[in-house]
Amino acid sequence: MIKSTHAIVPPTTDPRTSQQILAAARPVFLRPGTAASRMHDIAKAAGVNQALLHYYFRSKAQLADAVFAQAAAQLFPPVVEALASDASIEDKVRQVVKIELDILSQTPHLPAYIIGEIGQAPERAAQFLDAAQRLKSNGSLNRMRAALQSQIDACVTDGIMRKISAQQFLTNLLALCIFPFATRPMMQAVLNLDDRGFDRFLKSRKKEIPDFFLRALRP
Amino acid sequence: MIKSTHAIVPPTTDPRTSQQILAAARPVFLRPGTAASRMHDIAKAAGVNQALLHYYFRSKAQLADAVFAQAAAQLFPPVVEALASDASIEDKVRQVVKIELDILSQTPHLPAYIIGEIGQAPERAAQFLDAAQRLKSNGSLNRMRAALQSQIDACVTDGIMRKISAQQFLTNLLALCIFPFATRPMMQAVLNLDDRGFDRFLKSRKKEIPDFFLRALRP
DNA sequence: GTCTATAGGGTGATAGAC
DNA sequence: GTCTATCACCCTATAGAC
Numbered sequence: 001m002i003k004s005t006h007a008i009v010p011p012t013t014d015p016r017t018s019q020q021i022l023a024a025a026r027p028v029f030l031r032p033g034t035a036a037s038r039m040h041d042i043a044k045a046a047g048v049n050q051a052l053l054h055y056y057f058r059s060k061a062q063l064a065d066a067v068f069a070q071a072a073a074q075l076f077p078p079v080v081e082a083l084a085s086d087a088s089i090e091d092k093v094r095q096v097v098k099i100e101l102d103i104l105s106q107t108p109h110l111p112a113y114i115i116g117e118i119g120q121a122p123e124r125a126a127q128f129l130d131a132a133q134r135l136k137s138n139g140s141l142n143r144m145r146a147a148l149q150s151q152i153d154a155c156v157t158d159g160i161m162r163k164i165s166a167q168q169f170l171t172n173l174l175a176l177c178i179f180p181f182a183t184r185p186m187m188q189a190v191l192n193l194d195d196r197g198f199d200r201f202l203k204s205r206k207k208e209i210p211d212f213f214l215r216a217l218r219p
Numbered sequence: 220m221i222k223s224t225h226a227i228v229p230p231t232t233d234p235r236t237s238q239q240i241l242a243a244a245r246p247v248f249l250r251p252g253t254a255a256s257r258m259h260d261i262a263k264a265a266g267v268n269q270a271l272l273h274y275y276f277r278s279k280a281q282l283a284d285a286v287f288a289q290a291a292a293q294l295f296p297p298v299v300e301a302l303a304s305d306a307s308i309e310d311k312v313r314q315v316v317k318i319e320l321d322i323l324s325q326t327p328h329l330p331a332y333i334i335g336e337i338g339q340a341p342e343r344a345a346q347f348l349d350a351a352q353r354l355k356s357n358g359s360l361n362r363m364r365a366a367l368q369s370q371i372d373a374c375v376t377d378g379i380m381r382k383i384s385a386q387q388f389l390t391n392l393l394a395l396c397i398f399p400f401a402t403r404p405m406m407q408a409v410l411n412l413d414d415r416g417f418d419r420f421l422k423s424r425k426k427e428i429p430d431f432f433l434r435a436l437r438p
Numbered sequence: 439g440t441c442t443a444t445a446g447g448g449t450g451a452t453a454g455a456c
Numbered sequence: 457g458t459c460t461a462t463c464a465c466c467c468t469a470t471a472g473a474c
Contacts, residue, residue, distance in 0.1 A: 012457070032339045035255035039450065049459055054451060076409075109338065116335025118404045119328065120251045125404035142411055162434065167410045167420060168427050171399055174406075179394035182401065185337045185344035187393075190295075191386045192361055201386060208387050215381065216435035231439070258468065268441055273469060 018056050021046045025067050030113045034064040035120065068117055068124060071110055073131035074103065079174075084144045089155060090214060093173065097209045100177040105202070111182035145170070162219045172216075176209045237275050240265045244286050249332045253283040254339065287336055287343060290329055292350035294322065298393075303363045308374060309433060312392065316428045319396040324421070330401035364389070381438045391435075395428045 024046030029037050039060055043050040057063035082095040104110065118124055129141065148166045155161035180187055180202060188198045243265030248256050258279055262269040276282035301314040323329065337343050348360065367385045374380035399406055399421060407417045 014457070017457080033252065033254060033335060035252060036339055038448090040448095050450090051452080051460085052458060055457075058451095060450065112334050112338030114405070115331050115401050116252060116338055118402070119331030119335055120255055122404035125408040128405055129408050141409060145410070164427075164431075167412075168424070168431070170410065171406060172395060172431060174402075175394045175398035176391060178402075179398045180390055182334050183337070183393075183397075185341040186333070186347055187390060189344045189348050190360060191364070191389065193386075205387070205390075208383075212383075212387070212391060212435045215437065216431045218434060218437075233439070236439080257466090259466095269468090270442080270470080271440060274439075277469095279468065 013056060017048070017052070021048065021053060021056055021063075022066055022070065025063055026070065029064060029067045030071070030109045033113065033116050033120075034060075034068075037064075039063075065124075065127075068114075069127050069131065071114060072124075072128050074107065075110060075114065076128060077131060078103070080141060080144055083148060083170075089151060089161070089217070093213055094210050096173060097177060097206065097213075100174075101202075101206055101209075104178065104181045108181050108184065111178050112184075115182055156219075159219060161217050164217065173213060176205075176213060180205065232275060236267070236271070240267065240272060240275055240282075241285055241289065244282055245289065248283060248286045249290070249328050252332065252335050252339075253279075253287075256283075258282075284343075284346075287333075288346050288350065290333060291343075291347050293326065294329060294333065295347060296350060297322070299360060299363055302367060302389075308370060308380070308436070312432055313429050315392060316396060316425065316432075319393070320421070320425055320428075323397065323400045327400050327403065330397050331403075334401055375438075378438060380436050383436065392432060395424075395432060399424065 021042070025042045028042045028045055031037075039050055039053055042063070043053055046053075053063065057066060078099045079096050082099055083092055085092070085095075087095065145166050148169065152161065152164060152166060152169065156163050184198065188195075191198070191201070193201055240261070244261045247261045247264055250256075258269055258272055261282070262272055265272075272282065276285060297318045298315050301318055302311055304311070304314075306314065364385050367388065371380065371383060371385060371388065375382050403417065407414075410417070410420070412420055
């Protein structure tokens with residue numbers, strides 16, 4: 001029996017073909033979003049027939065789910081892992097920024113895609129949890145957050161940090177990393193930067209975000 | 220001759236009907252996005268016939284453009300105006316946060332919609348500029364940014380602020396305000412908050428964001 | 439200006455040969 | 457397992473009566 005990333009449907013499947021389809025579907029779905037994407041284009045990109053898509057993934061919706069799950073799994077688990085380590089707050093911040101900006105540089109359309117899809121179908125947010133929880137078998141997201149809060153509180157007691165909830169901490173950190181990618185065309189227009197200029201701008205944030213964020217944490 | 224918010228197409232039109240259609244189209248387009256929305260649903264919501272939609276707006280694409288332009292005009296111009304005033308940096312930050320969070324509380328789906336639409340059609344980013352530029356007849360976005368940079372530089376010289384570019388300043392400020400709304404279902408899952416809990420969380424950011432942001436600006 | 443009715447085109451999905 | 461051919465539906469858009 002073949003175990004694959006998506007729901008097991010057909011009697012016999014070639015896992016390589018399954019991956020080939022999934023890999024081809026990703027960039028097609030990611031640019032215009034699921035609703036505006038066509039099965040025809042995915043089949044063409046995968047170099048197979050449209051009927052084969054339905055043989056491996058029963059419907060467009062299920063194929064879209066598989067793509068989304070894969071995208072979601074890419075964005076967060078590394079961050080959760082970094083935050084769950086026993087490094088100092090400062091090191092964690094620097095690590096998360098580096099990890100997130102590296103991922104996003106390679107797949108810049110990911111945030112807009114995820115936000116767009118979730119906006120249409122909020123149920124999908126649950127898939128994020130699945131992805132985040134799965135990585136570290138026993139390290140739940142809630143436990144990570146609780147540990148982070150304890151670490152923050154200890155720093156507050158030591159007088160080296162202002163009081164802040166782990167929730168605000170996480171939201172602010174992710175916002176600073178992800179927002180410019182999610183809103184690139186918009187911010188590029190607002191800031192009046194061309195493509196190269198915005199690339200430089202994004203690169204400069206590797207230093208800017210930790211500087212900014214860590215300053216905000218001072219007491 | 221009747222001047223309306225959208226391109227003038229038909230020989231004779233009733234501006235009230237036009238507005239009625241536009242108002243009905245807004246919530247329909249905003250939830251599932253343009254591609255997944257159906258003209259049928261808009262006609263039903265507007266209480267008119269589907270053919271009338273094409274009489275007033277030639278195509279679905281043009282109706283979608285009108286909705287998007289209206290949404291874009293709502294999000295940014297007030298912020299630009301606040302930033303272009305002669306208030307202190309601190310006051311500007313507090314004003315922008317208040318304005319933005321008030322707008323977003325009333326129309327929480329706006330960011331995800333705009334990000335999703337722009338992700339599909341980056342050309343639309345230009346409509347943002349139109350919306351932002353139009354508000355203050357002669358106050359261009361570039362001029363506002365230049366003035367803000369001067370104001371920041373003066374504070375740096377006075378030793379009351381760290382050095383930061385106006386571009387990083389604007390990006391960070393907007394990110395902190397908009398990101399939690401854009402990613403609500405996702406962040407709600409990550410932070411393990413129910414609807415009421417997340418509403419409280421968002422409300423708490425009215426104080427949290429200025430505190431956080433202004434601390435980060437200290438030298 | 440607003441309606442009913444329908445054309446025209448495309449999309450997801452299936453049947454069945456190989 | 458993978459293909460070709462095709463169905464059945466839905467959606468946008470238009471024609472034409474009133």
